[in-house]
Each structure stands twice: as structure tokens, then as C-alpha cells.
Amino acid sequence: MYALLVVSVINLSVGTSSTITEKYYEELIRQRTAEAESYNLPTTNNEFKPGVQSNTTHDYGSYDFVIVGAGSAGSVLATRLSETDSYKILLLEAGGEEDDFSQIPSMFHHLFFTKMNWGYFSTPQTTCCLGMKNRACAVPRGKVLGGSSAINAIMYVRGNRYDFDEWVELGNPGWSYEEVLPYFIKSENSQVDGDPGYHGKTGFWNVAYSSPASPFLSKFFNASLKMNQPVVDYNRRQQIGSGRLQFTIKRGKRQSTGKAFLDNARQRSNLEVKSNVLVTKVIIDKSKVAKGVEFVTKHKKFFVKAKKEVIVSAGVVNSPQLLMLSGIGPKDHLKALKIDVIEDLPVGMNLREHALFPGLVYNTNYTLSNRSTEEFVKEYLKGLGPYTRGAGADAIGFIHTGQGNRAPTIEYLFVPPTEIKSKIISKAFNYNDDLTNNFLNKLDPQRSILIYLALLHPKSRGRITLKSNDPLDFPYVNLNMFSEQEDIDAVIEGIEFIRNLFETDTFKKIDARLLEIPVCKELKKQYREYWECVIRHMTLTIYHPHGTTAMGPDKKTSVVDSDLNVHGIQKLRVVDAGVFPSSPSGHLNAPAVMVAEKIADIIKKIYRFS
Numbered sequence: 001m002y003a004l005l006v007v008s009v010i011n012l013s014v015g016t017s018s019t020i021t022e023k024y025y026e027e028l029i030r031q032r033t034a035e036a037e038s039y040n041l042p043t044t045n046n047e048f049k050p051g052v053q054s055n056t057t058h059d060y061g062s063y064d065f066v067i068v069g070a071g072s073a074g075s076v077l078a079t080r081l082s083e084t085d086s087y088k089i090l091l092l093e094a095g096g097e098e099d100d101f102s103q104i105p106s107m108f109h110h111l112f113f114t115k116m117n118w119g120y121f122s123t124p125q126t127t128c129c130l131g132m133k134n135r136a137c138a139v140p141r142g143k144v145l146g147g148s149s150a151i152n153a154i155m156y157v158r159g160n161r162y163d164f165d166e167w168v169e170l171g172n173p174g175w176s177y178e179e180v181l182p183y184f185i186k187s188e189n190s191q192v193d194g195d196p197g198y199h200g201k202t203g204f205w206n207v208a209y210s211s212p213a214s215p216f217l218s219k220f221f222n223a224s225l226k227m228n229q230p231v232v233d234y235n236r237r238q239q240i241g242s243g244r245l246q247f248t249i250k251r252g253k254r255q256s257t258g259k260a261f262l263d264n265a266r267q268r269s270n271l272e273v274k275s276n277v278l279v280t281k282v283i284i285d286k287s288k289v290a291k292g293v294e295f296v297t298k299h300k301k302f303f304v305k306a307k308k309e310v311i312v313s314a315g316v317v318n319s320p321q322l323l324m325l326s327g328i329g330p331k332d333h334l335k336a337l338k339i340d341v342i343e344d345l346p347v348g349m350n351l352r353e354h355a356l357f358p359g360l361v362y363n364t365n366y367t368l369s370n371r372s373t374e375e376f377v378k379e380y381l382k383g384l385g386p387y388t389r390g391a392g393a394d395a396i397g398f399i400h401t402g403q404g405n406r407a408p409t410i411e412y413l414f415v416p417p418t419e420i421k422s423k424i425i426s427k428a429f430n431y432n433d434d435l436t437n438n439f440l441n442k443l444d445p446q447r448s449i450l451i452y453l454a455l456l457h458p459k460s461r462g463r464i465t466l467k468s469n470d471p472l473d474f475p476y477v478n479l480n481m482f483s484e485q486e487d488i489d490a491v492i493e494g495i496e497f498i499r500n501l502f503e504t505d506t507f508k509k510i511d512a513r514l515l516e517i518p519v520c521k522e523l524k525k526q527y528r529e530y531w532e533c534v535i536r537h538m539t540l541t542i543y544h545p546h547g548t549t550a551m552g553p554d555k556k557t558s559v560v561d562s563d564l565n566v567h568g569i570q571k572l573r574v575v576d577a578g579v580f581p582s583s584p585s586g587h588l589n590a591p592a593v594m595v596a597e598k599i600a601d602i603i604k605k606i607y608r609f610s
């Protein structure tokens with residue numbers, strides 16, 4: 001009776017309230033996209049300034065666990081640990097809340113230019129990012145509840161079974177594919193027609209297709225088959241092939257770990273979530289035991305005690321920064337910055353990135369109709385349409401180039417005409433005027449197909465270092481992509497594969513033609529030199545840094561052990577994508593969540609009697 005009444009009331013108001021909602025979203029998108037276009041990123045953490053310099057440290061009490069960072073891993077850890085009523089947990093996050101705009105998947109490039117992004121850029125590069133302003137690639141990192149999962153491109157790509165088996169081969173027991181698969185499944189609430197046995201249907205995290213599929217998708221699969229690439233669920237045991245992309249979305253809206261996990265736990269009385277807080281130091285005593293952390297918020301400085309553990313989940317750039325500021329890192333580097341060395345470890349080293357080459361654009365004579373923001377909003381509110389796609393991609397594929405490696409080496413992302421008109425992409429890529437005007441501005445949202453190629457197992461290594469001992473300074477991010485020639489060779493093989501794919505009669509029938517690349521024209525007659533030059537100019541990253549606090553058995557080459565305890569320090573763990581000891585053949589969000597799920601179980605076991 002009551003339920004019937006509610007339904008009829010909703011029905012009565014449906015006409016007017018849905019129009020109000022549509023108008024609200026149209027205005028929100030108009031205003032926030034304009035703001036992003038003129039937004040200047042910060043270059044320091046000075047918003048926290050007076051607090052950092054404050055002379056009094058206030059006492060913030062004590063908790064069992066203090067978790068630094070509510071990102072992909074931190075949100076999941078806090079959610080799982082707070083399932084145990086007796087643990088008292090404090091989750092500290094530098095950013096604030098997500099909002100209706102950041103929930104729209106297709107706005108992901110715009111989110112780079114909001115306060116939800118820390119705003120890092122790489123240092124000026126010599127082997128990559130040559131076509132970017134200042135030769136610097138953007139290094140976006142989420143600064144918001146949900147962390148990078150709240151600003152990412154929502155693709156759900158776990159990686160290959162061999163990747164995790166390799167973690168064990170590198171000396172990290174417990175991380176084999178058979179052992180981690182249950183944790184991928186535990187998190188997931190899959191809505192896709194994936195392979196049986198590989199997907200969860202009862203987890204917190206919704207995974208779905210963006211619908212409807214682009215009319216170009218069937219053409220892409222058709223051409224893939226002609227290239228001997230079967231159409232697969234790439235999140236299963238056999239990854240090679242092409243597949244429709246699985247997204248972390250729910251009814252078309254972004255499912256960050258903040259929304260999917262933390263929102264289920266925030267009301268628990270044993271969990272305190274504190275946002276707009278910059279953690280500046282882990283306090284470690286003389287016997288090398290982590291005691292708690294110092295943080296600043298609202299211009300005041302605090303110390304909070306951790307009775308059981310401090311868990312650093314500040315991400316691949318900020319976790320190394322925080323460890324180094326706390327005296328854990330390469331001895332010589334810390335000494336040079338007048339930081340007392342507590343433990344000499346290769347923190348910040350071994351930075352790996354999945355380089356992303358966006359240089360293959362094909363224009364076809366198959367043109368989508370010209371549609372308006374109003375139509376996209378109407379569809380979005382039904383959970384459908386181009387606004388529900390992150391970065392515009394609809395499909396993904398994996399190939400194996402080179403020899404010896406068992407996992408795929410190159411990923412390709414298929415971006416059909418996005419329909420959405422926007423200029424933000426050149427700001428997001430940080431391309432110089434030549435590449436902006438003569439390449440990106442030539443993309444036609446109604447008929448251009450864009451292919452992104454990602455290098456899955458880079459040999460090149462970059463590094464995170466401190467600029468100074470001041471937590472208000474941004475750290476340096478030296479990407480150093482393509483410092484190893486093998487990495488160039490793998491991308492060239494990927495380019496050859498895609499060019500052959502577009503030579504199939506499937507694409508010939510719609511007159512697919514490669515858009516001219518404006519750089520390196522003088523080298524056009526020398527095939528390899530030409531593509532190498534193009535790759536070094538145009539390649540950005542897929543925003544997948546990892547490995548800067550890698551796990552392993554040896555203190556010389558790793559920072560944490562296989563349970564993610566910092567070597568040589570007690571009661572201190574690092575749990576985020578920095579701990580990956582080798583590169584997943586996929587994206588990083590799902591593995592970061594998997595790592596947190598697994599460590600939460602390990603921690604619960606250790607403290608089961610206390």
C-alpha cells in the first residue's frame with residue numbers, strides 16, 4: 001500500500017522534475033567545462049601553508065590504524081578494515097568530495113583541470129614528451145575521495161595471469177594469479193557477459209558496458225578477426241584478442257572506489273574519514289617503529305598516534321614523497337636535502353609508465369549525425385550514450401610482439417568518433433601549438449577514429465625525487481620513457497599491426513585514411529627513424545605510473561616485502577600501485593583494488609586476537 005503510494009507520487013512529478021534535472025546538468029556541464037578550459041594548475045601545496053609552518057602541534061588522539069590517502073587502495077582498505085568493529089580507523093585524505101560533474105565519465109579530461117587533480121607535470125624530458133610544451137608530460141593524480149579512481153578513464157582491465165605469476169617469481173609469495181583471482185572477483189559486481197568463473201556478481205564495484213555500442217564497434221571486431229584477433233573477454237585467463245571495454249560505471253555514472261566502497265563504510269562509528277588534510281610526515285622512533293603521522297588541516301598542525309599500524313596509500317608519486325620526507329629513501333639523496341636518514345631504501349626508483357601513443361587517427365566517410373548537449377544529457381540521465389564513456393574508447397585489444405614474453409606487449413584502444421565537441425584534449429595532452437593546430441584540431445568528432453597504443457612492459461625506468469625537504473614543494477617526476485630502444489621497437493610493431501588492421505577491406509569500405517602527422521616530416525623516407533621521431537614527440541602516458549615502492553625480498557632493489565611492510569621499519573606498510581614489482585598487462589585501478597583487498601585480509605589475520 002505504502003509502496004504504491006510512493007510510486008504514484010513519483011509518477012506525478014516525473015515531467016517537471018526530469019526537465020529540472022536536465023537543465024541542471026546542461027548548466028553544470030556548460031559552466032564546469034568552461035572553468036576547466038581556463039583553470040591554472042597549482043605548482044605547490046601552498047594552500048596548506050600556514051599550518052605546515054605552525055609552531056604548535058595539536059594532539060589528534062590515537063587510532064588502531066591510520067591510513068594516508070583515500071584513493072583506489074586506501075578507500076578499499078578503510079572499507080574492509082572497518083568491517084571489524086574493534087578496530088578504530090582514521091582515513092586521511094588531501095582532497096575533498098566528488099560531485100555530479102566528476103561522475104560523468106566523458107568529462108575525465110576536464111577533471112585534470114579542477115582541484116581534484118594534484119597538478120603534476122614531468123620534468124622536461126629528452127627521450128620523450130618532445131612535442132609537449134616545455135617538453136613535459138602531464139602527470140595527473142587524483143586529489144579527492146576515491147583518489148585517481150575518481151578522475152580516471154574508468155576502464156576495468158585486470159592484466160594477464162602471467163603478470164601475477166611473475167610477482168611470485170620475483171620473490172613475492174602469495175601473489176600468483178590463482179591466489180589473486182579470488183580478490184578481483186570479491187570486489188566486482190559484473191554486469192557484462194564475461195567468461196564464467198572469472199567475474200564477481202555480488203561485490204561492491206559495478207562493472208558494465210557503456211551502451212549503446214558505437215556503430216563502429218562491429219566493424220572493428222570484423223577487422224580484428226581478419227587479423228586473427230578473436231573477440232574475447234580480456235579479463236579472463238586468455239587475454240590476447242579484441243574485446244568490448246568493461247567500465248567501472250553504474251547506470252552510466254562513474255564508480256570510483258570512494259562511491260563504490262567507501263560510501264558503504266563512512267557511517268560506521270569505528271571509521272573516521274577526514275578530508276582536506278595534508279599528511280606531512282610519518283613519525284618513526286629510534287627503534288624504527290612507526291608511531292603515527294603529522295598532518296595539517298585548516299592551518300593547524302596535528303599529530304595522531306597509530307596503535308597498530310600506519311598505512312601509506314598516498315599513490316605512486318606521493319607515497320615516495322612522504323616516505324622520503326620521513327627519512328626513508330636513498331641515503332645520498334636524503335642527505336643532500338638535509339633529511340635525517342632512518343632507512344636507506346630505493347624509494348622513488350624503478351618508476352615505470354605505460355607509454356601511450358595517440359598518433360594513429362583515421363578519418364572515414366561514415367559520418368555520425370550532429371547531436372546536441374541536450375540530447376547527450378537526456379541519454380546520460382538514462383545511463384546511456386557518449387557521456388558514459390571514459391576517454392571515448394569503446395573497445396580494447398592485446399597483441400604479443402617480440403619474443404620470450406608470455407604476456408601481451410602492446411594494448412590498443414579503439415576510440416570511435418566521440419560525438420562530443422571539446423577543446424580540452426590539447427590542454428590535457430599539453431601539446432605544443434604545432435601538434436594542437438595541425439593534429440588535434442583536425443580530429444572530427446563525427447567521423448575520426450582514434451587509436452591509442454599502450455606499451456605494456458616498458459624497459460625504461462624513471463624516478464621520483466624530492467625538490468626539497470619542504471612538504472609544500474611538489475616532488476619531481478622524471479618519466480624517462482623510451483630511454484631504452486626496445487621500447488621504441490615494440491611501439492613500432494604495434495603501429496604496424498594497426499596500419500594493417502585499417503588496410504582490411506572492412507575499413508577500406510568506409511574509406512579509412514590516416515590523418516597526416518605534422519612532425520618529423522623530414523625523416524619520412526627512413527621508415528624506422530621516422531616512426532621513432534614521431535613516437536618521441538607525440539607519446540604521452542596512459543596515467544599508469546607504478547613501481548616506485550616496489551615489493552621484493554631484497555632491500556637494495558625493493559622497498560616493501562611481500563606483505564607490503566616497509567623493509568627495516570615496524571608497523572609501517574605501503575599499499576598502493578607503487579608496490580607492483582612488474583608491470584601489469586592492463587590498467588592499474590583493478591590491480592590496486594585487488595592489492596588492498598588482499599592486504600586487508602592479511603592484516604585482519606595478523607590482529608585477529610587484538
Ligand SMILES: Cc1cc2nc3c(=O)[nH]c(=O)nc-3n(C[C@H](O)[C@H](O)[C@H](O)COP(=O)(O)OP(=O)(O)OC[C@H]3O[C@@H](n4cnc5c(N)ncnc54)[C@H](O)[C@@H]3O)c2cc1C
Nearest residue numbers: 069071072073094147148152153155279576577587588589
Ligand atoms: C587521468 C587518469 C586516468 C586513468 N585511467 C585509468 C583507467 O581507465 N583504468 C584503470 O584501471 N586505471 C586508470 N588510471 C590509473 C588508476 O586510476 C590508478 O593507478 C589508481 O587509481 C592508483 O591507485 P592508488 O591507490 O595507487 O593511488 P590514488 O588513487 O592516486 O590515491 C592516492 C590518494 O592519496 C591522497 N594523498 C596523496 N598524498 C597525500 C598526503 N600527503 N596527505 C593526504 N592524502 C594524500 C591523494 O589525494 C589520493 O586520494 C588512471 C589514472 C589517471 C590519473
Ligand SMILES: *[C@@H]1O[C@H](CO)[C@@H](O)[C@H](O)[C@H]1NC(C)=O
Nearest residue numbers: 049050051052053054055056
Ligand atoms: C613560529 O616561531 C617562529 C620563531 O619563534 C616565528 O618567527 C614564526 O612566526 C612562528 N610561526 C607561526 C605560524 O606562528
Ligand SMILES: *[C@@H]1O[C@H](CO)[C@@H](O)[C@H](O)[C@H]1NC(C)=O
Nearest residue numbers: 218221222223225505506509
Ligand atoms: C565482415 O564484414 C563483411 C562486410 O563488410 C561481411 O561480409 C563479413 O561477413 C563480416 N565478417 C564477420 C565475421 O562479421
Ligand SMILES: *[C@@H]1O[C@H](CO)[C@@H](O)[C@H](O)[C@H]1NC(C)=O
Nearest residue numbers: 369370371372373421444446
Ligand atoms: C553541428 O551543430 C552545431 C550547432 O548545434 C553547429 O554549430 C555545427 O556547425 C554543426 N556541425 C556540423 C558538422 O554540422
Ligand SMILES: *[C@@H]1O[C@H](CO)[C@@H](O)[C@H](O)[C@H]1NC(C)=O
Nearest residue numbers: 364365366508509510511512
Ligand atoms: C565511402 O568510400 C567507399 C570506398 O571508397 C565508397 O565505396 C562509398 O561509396 C563511400 N561512401 C560514402 C557515403 O561516401
